[in-house]
Amino acid sequence: MRKLIAIVAAVLAIPVVQVGGTASAAAAPDFPPPARECSPSFRGILGGEAVAVFCDFGPTRFFRIVVDCESGYNRWREFGDGAATGFETSDAECRGGLLETARVGGYHVDWV
Structure with a gap:
């Protein structure tokens, strides 16, 4: 009887795990996937937004972000x-004018 309850519980848990995985992917922002092995970090600043990118690996030893x-x-x-690949982050900021804020419309990594 215990085995039957364990099997039924396992079968019912499978769709919950799959639904949970798709919900987190749907909440991701609309930005393009990071280039190579890079991870972006977005933050709000006074009058705009900023992006910092850290790249673990790439075709060259140095890179920079273009926003x-x-x-x-x-x-x-x-x-x-x-920035040096695997050691440093490359930061760029979008700052607006006196009465308006700027936002990040997109970004890519330049390999230098």
């Missing part, structure tokens, strides 16, 4: 500092 910034109808690019 597409948006504020109203204005669009521009900000370039992060050069």
Whole structure:
């Protein structure tokens, strides 16, 4: 009887685990997947947003982040500092003007 209850409980738990896995994927932001083995970190700053990227591996020893910034109808690019692969992060900030904030519209990693 105990084996039967354990089997029924295991069968009923399978769909719960699958549904839980798809719910977390749906909550991810709309940004493109990180390039190579890089992990981005987004944060809010005064008047905008900032992105920091850490890359474990890549085709070269150095990289930098390039961020597409948006504020109203204005669009521009900000370039992060050069960083060593596996050791440092490359940071870039999108700062708005006096009365408007800027946001990150997208990003990619430049391998230097």
